[in-house]
Amino acid sequence: MAKRIEVSGLNVYYGDFKAVEDVSMTIEPRSVTAFIGPSGCGKSTYLRTLNRMHEVIPGARVEGKVMLDQQDLYASGVDPVAVRRVVGMVFQRPNPFPTMSIFDNVASGLKLNGVKDRKKLTEVVERSLHGANLWNEVKDRLDKPGAGLSGGQQQRLCIARAIAVEPEVILMDEPCSALDPISTLAIEDLIEKLKDRFTVVIVTHNMQQAARVSDQTAFFNLAATGKPGRLIEMGPTKQIFSNPNEKATEDYITGRFG
Amino acid sequence: MTTTLAANRPAYDGKTLDLTGKSGARAFRNTLASVLITLCFLIALIPLVWILWTVISKGYGLLLDGGWWSESQRGVTVRREGGGAYHAIMGTLIMALITAVIAVPIAILGAIYLVEYGRGTKAARVVSFMIDILTGVPSIVAALFVYAVWITVFGFNRVGFAVSLSLVLLMLPVVLRSTEEMLKLVPDELREASYALGVPKWKTILKVVVPTAFGGIITGVMLGLARVMGETAPLLILVGYSKNINLNPFEGFMGALPTMINQDRTELALQPAADRVWAAALTLILLVLLLNILARLVARFSKVNSK
Structure with a gap:
């Protein structure tokens, strides 16, 4: 498990509008890579191209290459549904399925893809909830609705749901922005643990969070409103935060942006 | 405890603010508007309560009689008491059931197309416009259309x-x-x-979207049924009223509650006929109410682990 992602010359369009321009980067397996940058700079858009999630929006398209080890995710004949089974995603707002219990939420990825073996499902649910540091809090109420948990617990439930299908890569789109500091800490601890098994990519607006959890940091920026977002620089998190190569990066990190 | 900063400021400048608020004119306008709103609400309530009271008070008598629920009007003339509404209740239920079996799948699949697949496309706009027109079609026009196709063109009965x-x-x-x-x-x-878990779109719709909207969909089906069960024009045009029990929708005339009301209405001056009119009307209201309650129960119990 855990694969390397290599992106080269990626442009993302919404219809005629170019949202992200010419991004090339390598994301290392079994590590955490953080994307930082101001709002609207295209980091979430770019993140969603890594599992072809942007295609959900009509008119969105991509130029360039995204290689998962040796396979091009945008080669003809590649099924986006199959890609998403390998590259999972956690969203900004916790979004457990409201009609399902905690158990069914975690098992949903397997169940909806046809796994019926109750023993296997029970096993996977327990392992995934352990993996998401949620087991002890919910083990006595697995049959209760997932929507009844607190926001932080719901987000960990969503992470358990994502890791239950055993992906290679987990993408996280500002997973803590709707959570309080204690829940945020719980998720950050969890990210630290997840990188033993998965390639983790996280978009965050919280600079301290990027510094705390990531091994690599990529800074995105846009020249002006209406212009496409670009990758300004990427490197080891320590270096980006202590000695960035670009003036724009330094300005953003130190809060002298604009 | 006073801080030095606060101590340097005068706490009280001696002036009294007028906080009593409402000036006379504003208070008057406020009262006027409140009275008007309440009055309109009560006026809107009058016909509803009136109808319910009339139907219940005049109709409940026959409903308490067991024969009402098990006998037909066979051999009962408008001048005579007796007989029941079994033939009409069954007719109404059978026709409503067949309607629902045909209409509900088409409607739900059509709605799924409009929302999930066709959003923003020209085809969806055309379908949506057609549905708007169909909503405004009077029942007698729909009945005449079916008459033209079913009876004139195909030659059925x-x-x-x-x-x-x-x-x-x-x-x-x-x-x-x-x-x-x-x-x-x-x-x-x-x-x-759901997509992020690698679930295909059709399965996402079937297992995530539709179950989430299930309660609302059921309510819509009920509204549709309630509208349809009280329609009279199609019954008058497309099937004759029969006082006998006929449970076969493909052969012969059939009783139904609206046409039963229509039949006895012709002799409203006669007490037995008038009694049956009110009882049939009350029965129709109760049927719709019962279906509504039933649907709500279905919607509640189908919700997984709602507690």
Whole structure:
């Protein structure tokens, strides 16, 4: 498990509008890579191209290459549904399925893809909830609705749901922005643990969070409103935060942006 | 405890502010508006309470009689008491059931197309416009259309099934519209969560979107049924009223509650006929009410682990 992602010359369009321009980067397996940058700079858009999630929006398209080890995710004949089974995603707002219990939420990825073996499902649910540091809090109420948990617990439930299908890569789109500091800490601890098994990519607006959890940091920026977002620089998190190569990066990190 | 900063400021400048608020004119306008609103509400309530009271007080007598629920009007003339509404109740239920069986799948699948697949396309706009027109079609026009096709073109007889066909035209737009609204209310985040697990689109719709909107869809179906069960024009045009029990929608005339009311209404001056009119009306209201309660129960118990 855990694969390397290599992106080269990626442009993302919404219809005629170019949202992200010419991004090339390598994301290392079994590590955490953080994307930082101001709002609207295209980091979430770019993140969603890594599992072809942007295609959900009509008119969105991509130029360039995204290689998962040796396979091009945008080669003809590649099924986006199959890609998403390998590259999972956690969203900004916790979004457990409201009609399902905690158990069914975690098992949903397997169940909806046809796994019926109750023993296997029970096993996977327990392992995934352990993996998401949620087991002890919910083990006595697995049959209760997932929507009844607190926001932080719901987000960990969503992470358990994502890791239950055993992906290679987990993408996280500002997973803590709707959570309080204690829940945020719980998720950050969890990210630290997840990188033993998965390639983790996280978009965050919280600079301290990027510094705390990531091994690599990529800074995105846009020249002006209406212009496409670009990758300004990427490197080891320590270096980006202590000695960035670009003036724009330094300005953003130190809060002298604009 | 006073801080030095506060101590340097005068706490009280001696002036009294007028906080009593309402000036006379504003208080008057406020009262006037309140009275007007309450009055309008009460006026709107009058016909509702009046209808319910009239129907219940005049109709409940016959409903308490067991024969009402088990006998037909066979051999009972308008001048005579007796007989029941079994033939009409069954006729109404059978025709409504056939209507629902045809209309509900088409309406729900159509709504899924409009919301999940056709959003923003020209085809969807055309369908949506057609549904709007269909919503405004009077029942007698729908009935005449089915008459033209079923009887004039194909040469079939006037039967219960033909009524159902015309009722489908009336129920379809109601159910489709409400289902469409309910599906639109399902947040896109849930669809994305499902896609991100590698679940195909059709399965996402079937297992995530529709179950989330299920309660609302059922309510829409009920609204459609309630509208359809009280329609009279299609019954008059497409099937004759029969006082006998006929449970076969493909052969012979069939009783129904609206046409039973219509039949006895012709001799409203006679007490037995008048009693039956009110009792049949009350029965129709109760049937709709019962179906509504039933649907709500179904919607509640189908919700997994709601407690």
